[in-house]
Structure formats: C-alpha cells, structure tokens
Amino acid sequence: MAIRANMKILIVDDMATMRKIIKNMLTQVGFKDITEADDGARAWPMIQQSKEAGVPFEFILSDWNMPEMDGLTLLKNIRSSDQFKDLPFLMITAEAEQGNVVIAVKAGVSNFIVKPFSAQVLKEKIEKIFT
Amino acid sequence: MTANSFLEFSKPFIDAAKNIFETMVFSKLEPGKPFLKADNLSKGEVSAVLGITGSHNNMDFQGMLVISWPYQTYYKVASAMLMETFDSYTDEISDVGGEICNMVMGNAKRELAVLGYKTNMAIPSMIEGKNHTIKYPSGTTTIAIPIASAHGSFFIELCYKET
Structure with a gap:
C-alpha cells in the first residue's frame, strides 16, 4: 500500500486540542483529506458508513484513552470485520508502558506512537506502516 | 514523605514536562526552586488538575498533579501548540491544559x-478564573515548582500522602 497525499484519514481523539495538533501535523507533512471523530463510539459507524458509501477511510489514527469507546475497542471492532482487517491503524497514547504495546500488537495495531511527538516522528511512523 | 523522597517523586514529572514542552510547545523549561505550599489558592488563573493513586513500597498513596498558568502564559502555550494566535480563554483552548497534564502524567x-x-491516573479537569482554589486531598503535603519558559512562567504542583 502506498502513501497518497489525498488518502482519506480519520483522527479519533476525545481531546479537541490533540485532534487539532495531529491535523496540523498531517497537513504539514502533506495530507489533505482529514476527518475527525471525538470518540471511538462515533468513529466506528463513520468507518462503516464510509465503506458502504464507497469512499472508505484508508488510515485511522486513534487515541487509546477515550471515555465511551477506547482506541483498543475500536481497533478490535475494526479487526473483527473482514472488510477492515487490513485497514492501517496507528494507536496514539500518553502512556509508554510495555504492557500497552503488547496488548495493542496482539489486537492487530499497525504501529504505535507515544505522546509527545513531532510532525517528523509522526511522518516516520506513517511511512513504516505504508512501506 | 521526606523532602528527599518528595524530590525523587517530583523529578519524573519535571522531566516529562520538559520533554513535552520541547516537543509540542517548542519551548525549553527552566524549573526553579520547589517550595512547600501552605494554602489552596491557585498560583495561576488556568489550572489543569489530575488525580493520582498508586502504591510504593507496599504502601498505597494518593496525590495530585496541578499545572497552573497565568492567562498570558496559557494563551502563548496554546498558541504555540495549536499554531494559531489566541488571546482570550475560549472553548477552543479549554482542553490544552488538560492534554498537557495528561501527557506529563503519562510520561512520568x-x-x-x-x-x-x-501509578494510576484519572481524567484531568480544568479550573479557570482569578484566585481560584484547588481542592487538594486532605492531609496531603503540597509542593509548588516555579517554571520559567519563553512563553512566560507557570507552576507545577504535586501533592502526596500515604493512605
């Protein structure tokens, strides 16, 4: 799968500040089609509906800790469906504990990024997923 | 908790704050001398407050991380993080402090x-307004650490008690 500047990206984070920071960074590194969701509970139907509408999201960046549906549950929902089993998923977390990484890898995460991070580090993580 | 162990406990928070500010606020932090805080009056006008529970040496403890900014510093920090200029406290920047607090705790x-x-962390909350008070858990010792930065000064406060 190749990186395209116009690929359809979904940012999932309950904190508006972090969504804005990530959107700024993605824009800085050249991405153009960015949508936001404020919880996994909102993101999951958006992902399904975009697929049904024929304009599926091609990359998900999701926070781990969210109040209604956390990033891990969202990831498990995505991976439990055949049509989304290969959808690239980057998990964002404030906690760098090894246990978290293992849990996310077992659930099928594509890559992992720990806050704080720069636009350059985000770009490198994305490149690793798509190459 | 002795003064030395309080210093040991506070160092990870200071290191985490330095890392976060350098990476996402584009500013170096200069921590000043910590002092014991005797009252519950905030040192700034915008405070992010995060409850902490945990254990150390088989003793449970309860604590709190507070980051408190004067308005002008908060606006400059939010402007740097979000890459646009803010000069008043609006909904748009109301969770900047909470996100910083989250990252500091997560890293620490x-x-x-x-x-x-x-340690286990709770969800941060924000308090805004001149001379607001902070509800520290009763019986805790609180230290305040003054921090200087290019965006202005602010305070990191930590309290701790064994339960």
Missing part, C-alpha cells in the same frame, strides 16, 4: 515505575 509513569511507584 515510566520513570516513576523505575523508582518503584505504581
């Missing part, structure tokens, strides 16, 4: 674990 957890502190 790693170093705290090395020191033998197991």
Whole structure:
C-alpha cells in the first residue's frame, strides 16, 4: 500500500486540542483529506458508513484513552470485520508502558506512537506502516 | 514523605514536562526552586488538575498533579501548540491544559515505575478564573515548582500522602 497525499484519514481523539495538533501535523507533512471523530463510539459507524458509501477511510489514527469507546475497542471492532482487517491503524497514547504495546500488537495495531511527538516522528511512523 | 523522597517523586514529572514542552510547545523549561505550599489558592488563573493513586513500597498513596498558568502564559502555550494566535480563554483552548497534564502524567509513569511507584491516573479537569482554589486531598503535603519558559512562567504542583 502506498502513501497518497489525498488518502482519506480519520483522527479519533476525545481531546479537541490533540485532534487539532495531529491535523496540523498531517497537513504539514502533506495530507489533505482529514476527518475527525471525538470518540471511538462515533468513529466506528463513520468507518462503516464510509465503506458502504464507497469512499472508505484508508488510515485511522486513534487515541487509546477515550471515555465511551477506547482506541483498543475500536481497533478490535475494526479487526473483527473482514472488510477492515487490513485497514492501517496507528494507536496514539500518553502512556509508554510495555504492557500497552503488547496488548495493542496482539489486537492487530499497525504501529504505535507515544505522546509527545513531532510532525517528523509522526511522518516516520506513517511511512513504516505504508512501506 | 521526606523532602528527599518528595524530590525523587517530583523529578519524573519535571522531566516529562520538559520533554513535552520541547516537543509540542517548542519551548525549553527552566524549573526553579520547589517550595512547600501552605494554602489552596491557585498560583495561576488556568489550572489543569489530575488525580493520582498508586502504591510504593507496599504502601498505597494518593496525590495530585496541578499545572497552573497565568492567562498570558496559557494563551502563548496554546498558541504555540495549536499554531494559531489566541488571546482570550475560549472553548477552543479549554482542553490544552488538560492534554498537557495528561501527557506529563503519562510520561512520568515510566520513570516513576523505575523508582518503584505504581501509578494510576484519572481524567484531568480544568479550573479557570482569578484566585481560584484547588481542592487538594486532605492531609496531603503540597509542593509548588516555579517554571520559567519563553512563553512566560507557570507552576507545577504535586501533592502526596500515604493512605
């Protein structure tokens, strides 16, 4: 799968500040089609509906800790469906504990990024997923 | 908790704050001399407050991380993080402090674990307004650490008690 500047990206984070920071960074590194969701509970139907509408999201960046549906549950929902089993998923977390990484890898995460991070580090993580 | 162990407990938070400010606020932090805080009056006008529970040496503890900014510093920090200019307290920047607090705690957890502190973090809350008070858990010792930065000064406060 190749990186395209116009690929359809979904940012999932309950904190508006972090969504804005990530959107700024993605824009800085050249991405153009960015949508936001404020919880996994909102993101999951958006992902399904975009697929049904024929304009599926091609990359998900999701926070781990969210109040209604956390990033891990969202990831498990995505991976439990055949049509989304290969959808690239980057998990964002404030906690760098090894246990978290293992849990996310077992659930099928594509890559992992720990806050704080720069636009350059985000770009490198994305490149690793798509190459 | 002795003064030395309080210093040991506070170092991971200071290191985490330095890392976060350098990476996401594009500013170096200069921590000043910590002092014991005797009252519950905030040192700034916008405060992010995060409850902490955990254990150390088989003793449970309760604590709190507070980051408190004067309005002008808060606006400059939010402007740097979000890459646009803010000069008043609006909904748009109301969770900037909470996100910083989250990241500081999340990062500090790693170093705290090395020191033998197991920690759980709550969800941060924000308090805004001149002369607001902070509800520290009763019976805790609170230290305040003045921080200087290119965006202005602010305070990191930590309180701790064994339960």
